[in-house]
Amino acid sequence: MKTYIKIILFFTLTIINVSCENRLDIDPDQSLTTDDAFDTPEKVANILIGAYAQAGQAASYGGQLYTIAELLANDQELKWNGTFSDPGEFNTKVINTNNTFVANLWLNGYDISNQANIVLDNLDVFENLDSKNSVEGQAKFLRAVTYFDLLRFFSKHNNNRINDGELGVPIIRTPVIQYEDITYPSRNTIGEVYDFIINDLEDAIVLLPETNGVFASVNVAKSLLARIHLQIGNYEEARDLSNEVIQSGQFALTEALDDAYNNDDNSTEDIFAWQVTDSDGANSMNTFWATDRFGGRPGNPDISIENAFFGIFDDFNDLRAGYFYVDSETGSGIASYKWIFGNSNIPFIRLPEMHLIRAESNFVLGTMVGANPTSDINTVRTRSNALALTDVTYVDIILERLRELSFEGHKLHDFKRLEVSVGPLPFDDNRLVLPIPQRERNVNPNLEQNDGY
Template identity: 50%
Template sequence: MKKIKYYTLLLSLFALGFTACDDNLDVEPEQSLSPEVATSTPANIQTILVGMYAEARDNDSYGGHIALASELLANDGELSWNGTYTQPAEFDEKAILADNSYVRDIWMNAYEIINQANIVLANLDVFDDEDARAQAEGEAKFLRGLAYFDLVRLFSKPYEMGANGGQLGVPIVLEPVLDASAITYPARNTIEEGYSLVINDLTDAYNLLPEDNGFYASKYSAQGLLARVYLQRGDYELARDAADDVIKNSGFELTSDFSAAFNNDENSDEDILAFQVTSQDASGNSFNEFWGGYDFGGRSGDPDLSILDPHFSIYDDPEDDRAEFFYETDRGVATMKWQSQFANIPFIRLAEMYLIRAEANERLDTEIGATPLEDINTLRLRANATPFEAVDLDEILMERRRELAFEGFALFDAKRLARDVGDISYDANNLVLPIPLREMDANDELEQNPGY
């Protein structure tokens, strides 16, 4: 039997509304578009791009599940999983099955985004307006680079510069699929090839996108994500310079107080990129579903993820607003970051850029843009914490934990910093997600990750 179930690229055909019609009919249903029509005009290409943002914002991806996997896989006694779902429990136990549906859907959704990006990039000739064409290309490359970045981070061993770039990453697919008969069955590319694609895509996006693009990705969204990518790789000079560019030139500002960065119906002053959620989104977002108390829209775990006493040891000042950004529920302590079911989801905040610049400057013994002390105190003063008189790398990394807690950075920071999770080594097999079972069953070219 033909393996048409393989590769989630096929699902994006349905997402675009491509359906076959009866051979006896010449009339195409109004709600259906053939591939030729769907890619025939700039307006239709723009519709595909809007759909890509919706895919990225989906709960399976940046609506919460990627962050959930990161925080639970890195959990070492600071969180309690109170929920009834078995898939997140497997993350918390570091005992993930290859048929875990959350893992499957993270993979599927990423490749849906990638295929739609490839469709856009293959049909840029429909644009007569060069600015519109550049913007479409930039947004497609931004979202494709984003999807591949997190696929590599989740499904591969942690990147170690000059050491393991030849190890298995994820399949790289650059050709669009508009017909199920054209689906291919690629093997996995290397980690280095994955990162090279990500950096190339995001660099192109930075050069193509406008400085202001509403709530869609702008050139500074691309530069902010590049700063994150370079930091993950250990390219500290490039990470520093990218973060410095965003801080100096983007026009974004830290919110006046820490709480104003979260639970907003519109983007805050420091949202370099936020995924949009409205009251018309029936499920809201899964950040709120899992992290919010029942009275604030969360599940009956109240909350499914509660914060335990060991976490509070990271706060050095009781007056720090971040140390008080919690509330009591019937079953535990919840973070206030995800109280609103229909708030936008901050994805790249300006605060992260200060942290990246401070860490990179400290590692390089430079003071590009500001001293590490100045950057860290900028965040501490915003949070009403006592400013430091001096900082070292350990203190900068602790400030990063205080500022970015529960936003999905935990696993990725543990891996890049070679920080073990309890008695589990940072590069252990069970801190890498399995290639989903459905993909392994359908594609003989895929090699499973060790331990699964």
């Protein structure tokens, strides 16, 4: 599916250049081969750390994945001020098959998956069962999250699994280490990929520890699986999993809204965040969403917030409605305070999302598992000083998602699953699905292009 010329080099660099705390001791005159790369638990664990670091790169969870989703879903709530043509294409919904953001999203996704496959292929070096289970569970989490987002961007929606038989993305289960390992697969169906993702996460839930520092734990896997089941309309599973995470008691909403963002360490409500340090990870959300005074690009910011966005707020006291700034000295556009520090972690799953998933699922099912929908919505609202509601409708719940999760990469996927148009484009328009990168199809003729490209 691609040349993988970079894979061999990348793999070598990943092993050597992981953080100092996890660096491997490699003989300086010895080339890295499959004989010595995977022969100890420490080496395999370091490959896993490399997979986390790769996932945190700008091309994926370091921010571009969020930016692509927000610009594709934009209907006059945002303005693209930047000079880069590639992200501007997401805003206009006219995307070239040679778009570098698209190509890098695909390539980085399969790099992450390949490293996870390497880990999973070398678990026999572990003698300690707990360590082995943890490493296996983390690798399956990383593989699952990667395939989930590749699928959501490069394939049609799958509401109620109606498009199970349509083209998904290729599933690669075996590692590519040497040139002879390269294969040229066709695209699996959407249903096959969802089954693959769900199986990985169900395994991870059994394997992962209850707590695991900044790495994936059982509640991280449950939270992601809740998000996935919500995406495809499995409300009962989404409700039960989100409820288990909330009831675990391991997380709590931050007392102040400001404490939920721009953190060097995980906040109390971060179920999982992509870690950004001076040496690992990236925060391209700061690059594109902050003004130049806070480290953003000269678009000041490249992505500004337009007045139309603020129509979703129903209470002037809601602190989220004022979580924005204008740099009057430089004449900036309206920017969000969520992304003002370039070295801060990027929240991926926060506790408020679990309350919103439980509220929506309970509402749709007519149940009150864990709490009634109004209570969950008010839990989210009151933290931001918004007026508590006496009752909620389905529209209230969705509007609360838009307020709480704005600019965090959810809007496009929510609109697709709820079958909401993006301006004049229907939710299932071909222009809201990314093209398979042309350079991938040049190498692998078995990759069928998406409709409309």
